[in-house]
């Protein structure tokens with residue numbers, strides 16, 4: 001089983017670059033059929049409303065839900081992807097654009113024991129809210145949790161695919 005990168009819209013090419021850098025085979029996921037070949041899916045940053053629309057249009061939404069329910073699919077969602085994780089059942093809520101609009105995009109070093117000195121790039125980033133206490137917080141920016149794990153979901157409000165640092169991807173590939 002391979003790892004898939006959802007390639008309908010958004011920063012899928014950047015995710016591909018990181019996986020190439022660490023030498024991992026992957027599949028760009030465009031259709032429902034592609035979902036049959038993967039056990040892990042990366043949902044990139046982009047526009048969550050557009051991604052949701054496209055996933056529904058191409059009948060992938062229900063298929064992903066089913067695979068999550070059957071524990072056949074693990075998901076890493078970055079930014080818009082983390083918003084979709086919440087819709088697919090990860091136990092957090094989001095304030096879309098909670099870190100500000102495009103002009104207030106920023107990059108900063110995160111607080112994380114697991115990923116020391118990791119640079120987080122925030123672009124119209126969602127702010128996590130109402131995080132279930134069972135959810136593991138893997139990184140923070142100031143007081144805000146920005147990298148979360150809930151079972152088979154890994155959600156980042158920032159873009160680990162843009163900083164060029166492969167550690168979050170490696171964690172999803174190897175330890176998840």
Ligand code: GLN
Nearest residue numbers: 045046047048079080096
């Ligand atoms: N805030 C955007 C949304 O609502 C996500 C932004 C991003 O992925 N860079 O979809």
